Amino acid sequence: MDAKAAVVWPGRRTWAVESVELDPPRQGEVLVRVEAAGLCHSDAHLASGGYAGLRRPMVGGHEGAGVVEAVGPGVTLVEEGDHVVFAFMPACGVCTDCAGGRQHLCELGAGVAEGFAIADGTARRRARGAELGSFCFVGSFATRTVVHERSVVRFEPSLPMESVCLLGCAGVTxxxxxxxxxxxxxxxxxxxxxxxxxxxxxxxxxxxxxxxxxxxxxxxxxxxxxxxxxxxxxxxxxxxxxxxxxxxxxxxxxxxxxxxxxxxxxxxxxxxxxxxxxxxxxxxxxxxxxxxxxxxxxxxxxxxxxxxxxxxxxAGSWSPREGLRTLLDLYGRGRIPLDRLVTARYPLDRIQDGFADQAAGKNVRGVVLP
Ligand SMILES: [Zn+2]
Ligand SMILES: [Zn+2]
Incomplete structure (x- = not known):
C-alpha cells in the first residue's frame, strides 16, 4: 500500500516527504495509522548526518501514537482499532539483557543500524527503488507504519494522541x-x-x-x-x-x-x-x-x-513497556501535565519547519499530525 513518510536520504540533510510503498504486516506485526508524532532531537541528529552508522535511506520518527488498522498473523497483544503508543525498543524478553531486567538494552537494539523488521531482518518500505529502514523500528514520521507488536503499547482511547505520543521517547526517557x-x-x-x-x-x-x-x-x-x-x-x-x-x-x-x-x-x-x-x-x-x-x-x-x-x-534505564504503562496510568489520573509540553503542531509536509523551530528553541515539544 501507499503511505507518505519523511525520509532521510544518503548525503542529504533535510527531510524528504514523499510517497513510500509499505508492505502489509507479516507474522507478529501491526499496521498503524499514525495520528501524532513528536519531534525529538535524536531525529534532528539523524537528519543532520549524526548516527553515521545508521542506514540511509531511513524513515524518521521514534515517538508517536496512532490507531491499529490491521494485524498480521499471530498478533496477540493488540487488535484492530486499538489506540497505541510506540515504544522505541521492542524488547525481546529472552536475551541476556532482557532476562537480566534491562529490557531497554535488549540485544535487538543492534538492529537499529538497519532499521529493518525485527522478525526477519527485511525491509517493509521502499521508495525510488531503494529499501528504507525505520528509525528505532518505528518510523513514525509517516501517515502509516508497519511495526512489530512489541513496538506498541495500548492506551485508553479517551486520552489525546498528541499528548500520549510524547510518552514514547520524551516521557520514558x-x-x-x-x-x-x-x-x-x-x-x-x-x-x-x-x-x-x-x-x-x-x-x-x-x-x-x-x-x-x-x-x-x-x-x-x-x-x-x-x-x-x-x-x-x-x-x-x-x-x-x-x-x-x-x-x-x-x-x-x-x-x-x-x-x-x-x-x-x-x-x-x-x-x-x-x-x-x-x-x-x-x-x-x-x-x-x-x-x-x-x-x-x-x-x-x-x-x-x-x-x-x-x-x-x-530510554530512562527501564523497560519502555513498563515505563509507558506507568506514565500512561499517571497521565490518565491527571498527575502529569503532559498537554502543556506540546507547544506547536505541524502537518507532515511542514516537518522541516518543525525542526527549524526546534533548533531555534521555540518549542518544548513540537508534534507532527500526519
Ligand atoms: Zn532482549
Ligand atoms: Zn527521542
Missing part, C-alpha cells in the same frame, strides 16, 4: 532518567539541563520523586519560563551561572543529581556539570553526542575525593 538513572529521592537537589521534551519530563519526574529543589538550566528565556510553570524552583541560563546560586540555596552541599538533556550534548560543558555536584552526586548523560566526540575535560581529583559519578542513560 526523561522521567526515567530522573527517577531511575539519577535516582532522585525525597529531599534531593536536582538540576535539569535543557528544557525540551526530555528535560521537561525529567523535571516533572524529579519533582514527583520528591526532590526538595529542582533547578532548570536553559539558554532560551521561553524554556526557562516553561520550566517555572512546570514546577522548577529556579532557573539559570547556564550551569556556570547557576553554581553560585546553587551553593547558596543548598548551604554549600550542591546538587545530588545533574541530568543533561540538551538537544545535542557538548563535552566542553561536562566540567561545569560535574562542578554542580556535591558529595556522591551523579551526573546523567541523556542527550545524544556527536559521533566524533571522544574527549572530556573535568576535575578527576574532585570526582575521586567527593565520590562523584558520571553515567549514561538510554
Amino acid at each position: 526523561g522521567w526515567g532518567a530522573a527517577v531511575n538513572t539519577a535516582a532522585v529521592r525525597t529531599g534531593d537537589t536536582a538540576v535539569i539541563v535543557g528544557v525540551g521534551g526530555i528535560g521537561a519530563m525529567a523535571l516533572l519526574g524529579a519533582r514527583y520523586a520528591g526532590a526538595a529543589q529542582v533547578w532548570a538550566v536553559d539558554p532560551v528565556p521561553g524554556k526557562r519560563a516553561a520550566a517555572i510553570e512546570l514546577g522548577a524552583d529556579g532557573t539559570a541560563a547556564s550551569m556556570a551561572e547557576l553554581l553560585p546560586e546553587l551553593r547558596d540555596e543548598t548551604r554549600g552541599r550542591l546538587a545530588d543529581q545533574v541530568v543533561l538533556c540538551m538537544g545535542s550534548g557538548d563535552s566542553s560543558a561536562m566540567a561545569d556539570a560535574m562542578a554542580l555536584l556535591g558529595k556522591q552526586g551523579r551526573a546523567v548523560v541523556v542527550n545524544v553526542h556527536g559521533d566524533t566526540e571522544h574527549e572530556v575535560r573535568m576535575s578527576l581529583r574532585d570526582m575521586q575525593s567527593y565520590e562523584k559519578q558520571l553515567v549514561g542513560c538510554l
Whole structure:
C-alpha cells in the first residue's frame, strides 16, 4: 500500500516527504495509522548526518501514537482499532539483557543500524527503488507504519494522541532518567539541563520523586519560563551561572543529581556539570553526542575525593513497556501535565519547519499530525 513518510536520504540533510510503498504486516506485526508524532532531537541528529552508522535511506520518527488498522498473523497483544503508543525498543524478553531486567538494552537494539523488521531482518518500505529502514523500528514520521507488536503499547482511547505520543521517547526517557538513572529521592537537589521534551519530563519526574529543589538550566528565556510553570524552583541560563546560586540555596552541599538533556550534548560543558555536584552526586548523560566526540575535560581529583559519578542513560534505564504503562496510568489520573509540553503542531509536509523551530528553541515539544 501507499503511505507518505519523511525520509532521510544518503548525503542529504533535510527531510524528504514523499510517497513510500509499505508492505502489509507479516507474522507478529501491526499496521498503524499514525495520528501524532513528536519531534525529538535524536531525529534532528539523524537528519543532520549524526548516527553515521545508521542506514540511509531511513524513515524518521521514534515517538508517536496512532490507531491499529490491521494485524498480521499471530498478533496477540493488540487488535484492530486499538489506540497505541510506540515504544522505541521492542524488547525481546529472552536475551541476556532482557532476562537480566534491562529490557531497554535488549540485544535487538543492534538492529537499529538497519532499521529493518525485527522478525526477519527485511525491509517493509521502499521508495525510488531503494529499501528504507525505520528509525528505532518505528518510523513514525509517516501517515502509516508497519511495526512489530512489541513496538506498541495500548492506551485508553479517551486520552489525546498528541499528548500520549510524547510518552514514547520524551516521557520514558526523561522521567526515567530522573527517577531511575539519577535516582532522585525525597529531599534531593536536582538540576535539569535543557528544557525540551526530555528535560521537561525529567523535571516533572524529579519533582514527583520528591526532590526538595529542582533547578532548570536553559539558554532560551521561553524554556526557562516553561520550566517555572512546570514546577522548577529556579532557573539559570547556564550551569556556570547557576553554581553560585546553587551553593547558596543548598548551604554549600550542591546538587545530588545533574541530568543533561540538551538537544545535542557538548563535552566542553561536562566540567561545569560535574562542578554542580556535591558529595556522591551523579551526573546523567541523556542527550545524544556527536559521533566524533571522544574527549572530556573535568576535575578527576574532585570526582575521586567527593565520590562523584558520571553515567549514561538510554530510554530512562527501564523497560519502555513498563515505563509507558506507568506514565500512561499517571497521565490518565491527571498527575502529569503532559498537554502543556506540546507547544506547536505541524502537518507532515511542514516537518522541516518543525525542526527549524526546534533548533531555534521555540518549542518544548513540537508534534507532527500526519
Ligand atoms: Zn532482549
Ligand atoms: Zn527521542
